[in-house]
Amino acid sequence: MNKNNSGQRLAQLNKTSFKAQLYKYRYFYLMFLPVIIFALIFFYIPMVGVLYSFTSYKGIRAPEFVGLANFRKMFQMPNFWSAFRNTLEISVVKLFLNTAIAIIISLLLNEMTNLRYKKITQTVIYLPHFLSWVVTASVFSLIMSPSNEGLINQLLIHLHIIEKGNEIYFLGNQNLWRMSYYIINIWKDSGWGTVIFLATLSGINPCLYEAAAIDGANRFKRMTAVTLPALSNTIITVLILNLAKIMNLFESAFVLQNDAVMGTANVLQTYIYYQTFNSGAIPDYGYTTAVGLFKSIVGCILVLTCNHISKKTREGRGIV
């Protein structure tokens, strides 16, 4: 009886204290209001908007419910499948190339003994990351162009690798587009990718290197036996963080594409864009929303999988 009574009183106390808590934090709720409004309008309303994918909607008449017809149409489209495959291939290869090169650069940069030189190098290799994709595409469309301003073709002619008159159109050739795309991406982002690895490396206890040296490890051995294992956790983090985002590939591919390479360069986001805004016909927002929903679901599965892997490999720390 007594116990019951005190339980009741505790519950009552909790209730009043909950109200008191709400009151105590009233200003914080007020401060948070704009964030909630922004998130609701710009993120949550479009989530409801995925319902368009079950309709036919051309922007003139009200959306008309068509069930799964858009998805059936999508899975029959060869262009959709090629865009899906391109997205996966391009993003994954890009991710592994950029990360591998960033790791190598970090390891070598970490061995640099002249700190001043190291600092200058870092400043230079971080720079391209901050240029916009439009600028990057502009620079490389000039550098890689087949005309006589194209630096790379001029270099190849000078080295007698190609003849004058046989200049290569790197960004307009189905077989060379991807390679050019990867090179441009490495130029732009692999330098910046070293920041996170260098931060980890600066945290390695110098005693480890001394101990390894006393044990007779030479410099290369110290690099592979001390430095690289210290990086492994960060490498996994970087890979899963970025793997979760691979479906979002858009701007970099979009600005480097042209009609000649669409078969190998079209990714899901650009497919959606062209189908909606540039197809020459009246766009069916219902259909392109369906493609977007498919993209979001695959992306969502990737994020959750990566989160799960992350929790398992990184002592319970997820990525979201």
Next chain:
Amino acid sequence: MKKKSSLNKTTGFDVFNTILFALICLMMLIPLYKVLIDSFDLTSAYGMRLLPKKFGLDGYISVFTNPTLYRPLLISIATTITGTLLGLTLSTVGGFVLIQWKMPGRTFFANFLLFTMIFNGGMIPTYLLMRSLHLTNSLGSVILYPALNIYNLVLMRNFFEGIPISLYESAELDGCTPMQTFFKIVLPLSKAALASIGLLFAVAYWNDYTNYKLYITDSNFYNFQMKLRSIMMGSDLPGAVGSATENTIKSAAIIIAILPFMILYPFLQKYFVKGMNLGSVKE
């Protein structure tokens, strides 16, 4: 660091490393350098060379005497400033509320924001929303939409977490309201984080192309990136002044687009790195 270098005598490897990084730096800079010298070169036979063959400023004059260029430049500056301020406001306020561990509903709010990183409506529903809000062909879309950036908000929260709790508590005991704590204690202590995250926003707004491409069709609302893109695609090439060739004009336009950033970059670089590490230390 001194200890570590005492382990390593200067060896062939150091020489190799020094040369390798010189080459890497060259590879990073050569594409930009090539554009720079071409922008001053009035010859029609370009190719490989270290300095312009026929030096002249006609490329820049062609670009600058073209009045259609001023509006995009002003729009870029205006959206970058307003967007960065708005973005910083939302990130700091949001980050500050998310560290109120005892606040009822805190976990819900955190998950409410994090969910948007896992699932999104996609390009077309967002476009249709902008259209129904009459934000297409208006700077509203390109300023408001990128302002709430959950990733930057979490970076800000991570930074606030590092401020000793005793500071908040003593402010509360002294009778500070949350607003006072925020403005008088938290913000003055967060100058470095504000600089880092403000720069992330500024670069994103300055470089924005995707949002303009999606929501803006009226060239009166183009920013400089959109303008540069249409110059490069040849659809909007400024008329040549003097003996400027197409390549000279294009190169000059690229240089104008990156020049402000290139001048500021060496001074700002450390803040970018700080911002990045804010995320990597705690995630």
